[in-house]
Structure formats: structure tokens, C-alpha cells
Amino acid sequence: MHFEESDEERMFREAVREFAQRYVAPAWQDYDKNHEIPRSLIKKMAEMQLWAPTVSEEYGGAGISMTMACIAAEELARADLSIALPVMYLVEASWALIFDMYGTHEAKSEILPKVCSGDLFFGIATTEPTGGSDLVNSTKTTIKPTDNGYVINGEKVYISGVAESEKYGGVYWTLAKSDPKGDHKAFNAFILPLNMGNGLTPGITTTLFEDMGRMGVSTGGFNIENVEIPKHYLIGEEGRGFYMAMEGFSAARCIIAATCLGAAEGAFDIGVDYVKQRKQFGRPLAAFEGIMFEGVDSWMALQADKLLTYKAAWMWDQHYIHKNPNISKLDIAQATAAAKYKAPHDALDIITRAMTWHGAFGYTKECPLEASYRGVRSYTVGAEGGAHIQKLVIGREIFGKECLPYRQDKQL
Ligand SMILES: Cc1cc2nc3c(=O)[nH]c(=O)nc-3n(C[C@H](O)[C@H](O)[C@H](O)COP(=O)(O)OP(=O)(O)OC[C@H]3O[C@@H](n4cnc5c(N)ncnc54)[C@H](O)[C@@H]3O)c2cc1C
Incomplete structure (x- = not known):
């Protein structure tokens, strides 16, 4: 067991971070207002092989692992606090992957190269x-x-x-x-x-x-x-649609967790910088325990979410890439549901604290945190399965299918 990124993962993170800070960070507040991500930005990501990068090389992708897909989502969301670009990225990275896994060669050849080039x-x-x-x-x-x-x-x-x-x-x-x-x-x-x-x-x-x-x-x-x-x-085969959809939800939930983690890290950094320089009662706000301990709670939540998210991604890679027989699709469903439940909820807490630290400015549209709050909220409300549904998936693996509330018409 080790908690270090490989050299390849570290270099990939650095490259995505550099790209995101250079092109995404200065652009996102404009596209939040204009309601459209510029095509030129999507095309730039495609040139970097960052658009649907999980798709295999044969069909125009980069064939990256789930761990790498999560690294990219985290870095994109750290730069785009509204999470719009990471959302577009993650929908394609997860669902085009499931299509690549089960679609026909004819359909994949027609569709996936256009997806990876940002045209479809x-x-x-x-x-x-x-x-x-x-x-x-x-x-x-x-x-x-x-x-x-x-x-x-x-x-x-x-x-x-x-x-x-x-x-x-x-x-x-x-x-x-x-x-x-x-x-x-x-x-x-x-x-x-x-x-x-x-x-x-x-x-x-x-x-x-x-x-x-x-x-x-x-x-x-x-x-x-x-x-x-x-x-x-x-x-895939007729009658297998539901099962493939569940695999798609697992993939998407994993990358969603990474997205919310990235947005929370971005918000946390902004908050920490602010309370270190803003003075009240003659000292920086960070020097008051009431503020510092909130920051500590945020930091601990980030550590926990990082572990949950990257463990879930590692499990996906172990199952699908390394064919590890000890990790099943149901194990992955439980791990990704836990990451997808925790990361958005923690992110909302972290963003809310950082907004409060900013006082009145935190409630204005000039402060980037309100857009982050609005964006991350989509993942506690419903997108890719509501919060309760994540708990049902987790509970099913703890207590057994027979205890699922919606199956209780059956005799226990
Ligand atoms: C911004 C956004 C983008 C989306 N994008 C997509 C997309 O691209 N593709 C797509 O197919 N869908 C998308 N969705 C829809 C999303 O998948 C659904 O919102 C989600 O599955 C919940 O379905 P529902 O909204 O119909 O709520 P319902 O299924 O009606 O549920 C309503 C509420 O009840 C809760 N609930 C349901 N069953 C139970 C239970 N057994 N026990 C306790 N609570 C329960 C739910 O968690 C939810 O809070 C998106 C949603 C949002 C908000």
C-alpha cells in the first residue's frame, strides 16, 4: 500500500494544472456569464488529448486510466470553480468510455474520433x-x-x-x-x-x-x-442496457468526486489566502481559533475525500485494466457511490466556510466562490444519481440486497 502518484501520474497532473491555470482559470467567469464554454477552449483540450481521454487510442483517445481521468478532473475544477468545463469533460470521459467498452466497431469508428476531437x-x-x-x-x-x-x-x-x-x-x-x-x-x-x-x-x-x-x-x-x-x-447485447448503465454511473461518480474535490481545493486555497491577509481586531482572521479550526475541518475533509476518490479510481483500474479478481463491479459501485456522496457534500461545507470568511464580499458575484457553490450543488441535488441513491448503493453492499427498501415487498 502506498499513497504516492507514479512519475507518469505526477507529470500528467503538472501538465493539466499548467494548461488549466493558463487557459481555464482566466476564462471561466466569462463563460459562467455568457452561458457557453468557448469552442476554442474545447478544441485546445482536444489537441492536448484531454477530451474524452479515457477512449482507447484506436478510436482517437489517449486510453488513460480512471486514476488519470480523476487527476485531470480535479485540476480542471481547481481552475474552473463553476465546474462547467469539468462537467462536460467528465460526462464524455465516463460515458464515451462505456461506449468504447461495449459498442460495435462500426459505430465507434464513426463516432468516437469526432468526440475526441471535440467536434461531437x-x-x-x-x-x-x-x-x-x-x-x-x-x-x-x-x-x-x-x-x-x-x-x-x-x-x-x-x-x-x-x-x-x-x-x-x-x-x-x-x-x-x-x-x-x-x-x-x-x-x-x-x-x-x-x-x-x-x-x-x-x-x-x-x-x-x-x-x-x-x-x-x-x-x-x-x-x-x-x-x-x-x-x-x-x-452491447439486447437486455444488458441496465447493467452497462450501472457501470457508467460508477465511472461518472468517480470523476464527479474528483471534480468536487478540485473545486473544494480551489475554494479552500482562496479562503486560506484571504484569512491570512485580512485583519480584524488587529490581527489576521486566520489567527483566531474560530476561523483556524474551521479551516482545519475543511482540510481534514479534503484529505478524506482525496483518499475515498482515488481509492475508488484505483479499484476501477484494478478491475478493468489489471483484471484483479478481488475487486468486483459491486465493490466499485459502493466505493464510487461513497466518493460521490461525500465529496460534493464536503465541498459545499468547505465553499460555504470560505464564503463566510470573506464576509459581505463572499456574498457578491465578484467573489468566485458563489459560482462554485451553485455548481457543486448540482451533485448533491441529483446529477448522476441523488444523494439518497448513493446511500442505497452503499447500504445494499453492507446489509444485502434483501434489505433494500424498494424490495421489501418480498418476504425477508
Ligand atoms: C444539473 C443536472 C444535470 C443532469 N444531467 C443529466 C444527464 O446528463 N443525463 C441524465 O440522464 N440525467 C441527468 N440529470 C438528472 C439526474 O440523473 C436526476 O436528477 C437524478 O437521477 C434524480 O432523478 P429525479 O430528478 O427525477 O428525482 P427523483 O427520482 O424523482 O427523486 C427525487 C428525490 O427523492 C430521492 N429519492 C428517490 N428515491 C429514493 C429512495 N428510495 N429513498 C430516499 N430518497 C429517494 C432522490 O434522491 C431525490 O432527492 C441531471 C440532473 C441535474 C440536476
């Missing part, structure tokens, strides 16, 4: 108006076989990247049921081409929501009316 957004669309937590009962979108492929009907809501996809091109890793009354074995996963670069696919209409935070990336929804997809857009 790669999103995730599971949530529906009837709910996002209980996918088995809430999913009403259907997928039916045709002579040449499948036809899809339904609606997805609260989906990241809809405006960007409509404007520049985007596809979604999507779930639908072959039998609306079926259980988790009735799910198929497939690529939904929202806009392949030449306008919205016929049968798709979009809506947009105005979020409270991470304004550089949009949240929207779309109706899907008789949209036909070719056979090779199916991801």
Missing part, C-alpha cells in the same frame, strides 16, 4: 419526466426492432449538453425498454444521434432548463418521436 458532444440520457432514481419503473421510452435497426419513442429530461449538441453536434448514450412492463432485463442501451453535425435528427425536438449553476454547460431535454437508428448503434 457525447452525453448520457437516462432521466425521464417520471423520474431518474427508479429507472426500472420510470423509464417509458421504448425501443422496437425494425427491418434495419430500431425505432425509438419517448422523452428524456434534465440532460446535460443539449444546447451544445443542438448547436454543434452531439450523440447520447441512451436507455429504453423493449417491453414497457419489463424489469431491469428489458433495457437496451444505444446511441441516439441528436445531431450528427447537420441539424437535429428528424423526430427530435428539444427543450432547455435554466439551472442555478455551472452555467457554461446547458441542461435540457428532448422528445424522441419515431427516431430510427441502425442496428450497429445498439450498445
Whole structure:
């Protein structure tokens, strides 16, 4: 057991930090106001092989590990406190990876190089108006076989990247049921081409929501009316969609934890600098225990979150890259849910303390911390699974599936 980054990881972190501090840190407050991340920034990241970098080299990615993907997310969020750019980055880094793992060669060759070059957004669309937590009962979108492929009907809501996809091109890793009354074995996963670069696919209409935070990336929804997809857009085998989605959530939750960790570290550094120079009652605020001990609480939370996050990433890499038989997908689900639960909640506490240390200035829009608070809040509310759902995943592994509250109709 050791807690040191390898030389490769350390050098990667330094390179991403240099990039993020040079190009992202000076830009994010503008794109928080303008509600759009500049394409030039995404293209620059793609040139650095930082866009969907988890995708294998064969399809245009850099094939980096989950640990490296988390390092990049942490450094990007340390520079972009609104976390908009890291959110876009993480959605692609996690869901394009699951597509790379299970998609057909034909679909991957067509789609992934464009994703890695920053020309096509790669999103995730599971949530529906009837709910996002209980996918088995809430999913009403259907997928039916045709002579040449499948036809899809339904609606997805609260989906990241809809405006960007409509404007520049985007596809979604999507779930639908072959039998609306079926259980988790009735799910198929497939690529939904929202806009392949030449306008919205016929049968798709979009809506947009105005979020409270991470304004550089949009949240929207779309109706899907008789949209036909070719056979090779199916991801993995029929009936396996739900299971692959759970793997995708594990990947995304791990990188979300790293993102919230990075934002919290950025906020913490700003707060510490401020209380060391701001004087009240004749001494720096940091010299009062009331402030210093809060800072100590923040620091301890950061250490704990770092350990949880990178242990979860290490477990992913052990399972998927090193084929370690002692770490199962369920172990990873539990570890990533714990990191995804803790890091955003701790980040909110850390950001809130740092805002309070700034007094009135902390409550203004000139202070970068309020944007961070708004952005990180998305990950305690719901995105990639609400807080309660993380606890259900963790509890399932502690107490057993039979104790899951939603299974208690079965005899214990
Ligand atoms: C900013 C943002 C971006 C998003 N981007 C995407 C995206 O790109 N793609 C996508 O598919 N979805 C996306 N989502 C949706 C997200 O996945 C859902 O919000 C989430 O799954 C919860 O679903 P829901 O909002 O329908 O809430 P519901 O499922 O209706 O749940 C409401 C509340 O009840 C809680 N709850 C549910 N079940 C239980 C239970 N058994 N016990 C206790 N509490 C419970 C939930 O945690 C939640 O707090 C995004 C959400 C946000 C906020």
C-alpha cells in the first residue's frame, strides 16, 4: 500500500494544472456569464488529448486510466470553480468510455474520433419526466426492432449538453425498454444521434432548463418521436442496457468526486489566502481559533475525500485494466457511490466556510466562490444519481440486497 502518484501520474497532473491555470482559470467567469464554454477552449483540450481521454487510442483517445481521468478532473475544477468545463469533460470521459467498452466497431469508428476531437458532444440520457432514481419503473421510452435497426419513442429530461449538441453536434448514450412492463432485463442501451453535425435528427425536438449553476454547460431535454437508428448503434447485447448503465454511473461518480474535490481545493486555497491577509481586531482572521479550526475541518475533509476518490479510481483500474479478481463491479459501485456522496457534500461545507470568511464580499458575484457553490450543488441535488441513491448503493453492499427498501415487498 502506498499513497504516492507514479512519475507518469505526477507529470500528467503538472501538465493539466499548467494548461488549466493558463487557459481555464482566466476564462471561466466569462463563460459562467455568457452561458457557453468557448469552442476554442474545447478544441485546445482536444489537441492536448484531454477530451474524452479515457477512449482507447484506436478510436482517437489517449486510453488513460480512471486514476488519470480523476487527476485531470480535479485540476480542471481547481481552475474552473463553476465546474462547467469539468462537467462536460467528465460526462464524455465516463460515458464515451462505456461506449468504447461495449459498442460495435462500426459505430465507434464513426463516432468516437469526432468526440475526441471535440467536434461531437457525447452525453448520457437516462432521466425521464417520471423520474431518474427508479429507472426500472420510470423509464417509458421504448425501443422496437425494425427491418434495419430500431425505432425509438419517448422523452428524456434534465440532460446535460443539449444546447451544445443542438448547436454543434452531439450523440447520447441512451436507455429504453423493449417491453414497457419489463424489469431491469428489458433495457437496451444505444446511441441516439441528436445531431450528427447537420441539424437535429428528424423526430427530435428539444427543450432547455435554466439551472442555478455551472452555467457554461446547458441542461435540457428532448422528445424522441419515431427516431430510427441502425442496428450497429445498439450498445452491447439486447437486455444488458441496465447493467452497462450501472457501470457508467460508477465511472461518472468517480470523476464527479474528483471534480468536487478540485473545486473544494480551489475554494479552500482562496479562503486560506484571504484569512491570512485580512485583519480584524488587529490581527489576521486566520489567527483566531474560530476561523483556524474551521479551516482545519475543511482540510481534514479534503484529505478524506482525496483518499475515498482515488481509492475508488484505483479499484476501477484494478478491475478493468489489471483484471484483479478481488475487486468486483459491486465493490466499485459502493466505493464510487461513497466518493460521490461525500465529496460534493464536503465541498459545499468547505465553499460555504470560505464564503463566510470573506464576509459581505463572499456574498457578491465578484467573489468566485458563489459560482462554485451553485455548481457543486448540482451533485448533491441529483446529477448522476441523488444523494439518497448513493446511500442505497452503499447500504445494499453492507446489509444485502434483501434489505433494500424498494424490495421489501418480498418476504425477508
Ligand atoms: C444539473 C443536472 C444535470 C443532469 N444531467 C443529466 C444527464 O446528463 N443525463 C441524465 O440522464 N440525467 C441527468 N440529470 C438528472 C439526474 O440523473 C436526476 O436528477 C437524478 O437521477 C434524480 O432523478 P429525479 O430528478 O427525477 O428525482 P427523483 O427520482 O424523482 O427523486 C427525487 C428525490 O427523492 C430521492 N429519492 C428517490 N428515491 C429514493 C429512495 N428510495 N429513498 C430516499 N430518497 C429517494 C432522490 O434522491 C431525490 O432527492 C441531471 C440532473 C441535474 C440536476
